[in-house]
Amino acid sequence: MPAGLELTTLVEAALGDDAAALEDARRVVRHAVGGAGLVDAAAAIASFNAVVKIADGTGIPIEDWKAERTSDLRASLGIDDYRA
């Protein structure tokens, strides 16, 4: 995926606590996807750092149709062995 490594590095830096790493990741992503792309990447990170609070704070379950679609994948990863 174009800029995949750069974007995942940005996410990890954004959710970490190393300011220098975040600054470096931001510069690399901006070079890779442009300024508007960097802003939209920051927006997506903000969204998924927030919506988890909504989901986990209320215990909302995943929809049945989503669970069915991902059942093979979850089984192969062993995710179903975990419980909240």
Added chain:
Amino acid sequence: MTRGSSVSTTIAVDGEDVPIRRSLAAAIEDAWRRLARPGTWWSGSERLAIAAETRAAGQCRLCRERQAALSPYAVSGVHDAATDLPADAVEAIHRIRTDAGRITERFVREIADGPLGEERYVEIVAVVAITTALDTFDGVLGRPRRPLPAPQAGEPTRHRPAGARRDLAWVATLAPDMVSAGDPNPYPLHGDKNIHRAVSLVPQEVFNFFDLDVELYLKDHEIRDFGTEYRAITHAQIELIAGRASALNRCFY
């Protein structure tokens, strides 16, 4: 492949102006304004106290020790609170902000069924999430954290939807077919998937969160419209970000 239209303005990043969608910039400003307004169960000043407490949680020693522990219940102590909010509100705010992935049904029920009440707890969830989104956006871009706005006067509406039931999540939610005439109804605008129902016990908070979130992420109908790119990065790049952020946050949803 088509590209969605996006009229832009600019935002300062690392000393330079970079493009930002006007709709995103407007949603961010609106979200800050709404934090300062009286909510459904908390006043404007109380909502801002929740936002301040959300920020303080990041520096809380007890929260850090709990995050490092095998179980958050293995560590007792007192939060480094920044406000005079009730202790159960502070506990909820700090846990949601710093360790949401290990929140349990028992934890939610004990707080929601206690003196704080279910409705106030749900509004806390939304305010913490919105504050987190706004601060994360600025933080990723290296922008300074904004001072919280001045609170707006007024009383909470204290409207609980009559049709709300505890039949889906750990808190009561309002099913789309249970919305009454007097209830704010966010479902026609934002969709009615489970995540939209999560804080629907306080319907205005569904608007408050998702009016912002659809600009940060995508509108419900845009998520699987792979024939159009609505952002300056692709659907695939957005979902890569979503997957990594969710994994790091240990999101069960």
